[in-house]
Amino acid sequence: MALMITTECINCDVCEPECPNEAISMGEEIYVIDPAKCTECVGHFDEPQCVQVCPVECIPVDPSHTESQDALWSKYRRLMLVKE
Numbered sequence: 395m396a397l398m399i400t401t402e403c404i405n406c407d408v409c410e411p412e413c414p415n416e417a418i419s420m421g422e423e424i425y426v427i428d429p430a431k432c433t434e435c436v437g438h439f440d441e442p443q444c445v446q447v448c449p450v451e452c453i454p455v456d457p458s459h460t461e462s463q464d465a466l467w468s469k470y471r472r473l474m475l476v477k478e
Contacts, residue, residue, distance in 0.1 A: 395434060395455045395456065395459060395460045395461050395466070396417075396427060396429035396432035396434070396455075396456045396459035396461070397427050397432055397434060397442055397444065397445065397453050397454065397455060397456060398426075398427055398429075398453070398454065398455075398456035398459075399418075399424060399425050399426060399427055399452055399453055400452040400453075400454065401424065401452075402450050402451075402452035403424035403425055403450070403452050404449070404450055404452075405420075405424060405425065406449060406450075408447045408448070408449070409425060409443075409444035409447060409448055409453065410425060412443040412444050412446075412447050413427075413432075413443065413444055414435060414438040414439070414443070415431045415432065415433055415435075415438075415470075415473055416431065417429075417430075417431035417432040417433075418444060427444075427453075427456070429456060429459040430469075431473065432459075433466045433467075433469050433470045433473070434455075434466060436463065436466040436467055436469075436470050437466075437467065437470030437471070437474070438470075
């Protein structure tokens with residue numbers, strides 16, 4: 395499952411540098427998460443780092459991008475191959 399940032403985002407800038415996959419970027423008004431890059435930190439950390447640092451708790455699971463743990467691991471491996 396990819397995560398998403400809701401409209402409660404206050405643009406505090408703490409989530410973007412925490413993302414190991416560089417899936418978070420500034421959108422038109424608030425930060426956004428690219429579901430093609432978001433692995434919920436699978437392969438890097440035990441918990442999604444953006445969720446851990448968000449002061450307003452505005453980063454839930456995106457219901458339109460549900461993925462199994464196996465799918466997240468596959469995405470992580472694919473992203474790591476691209477970085478090499």
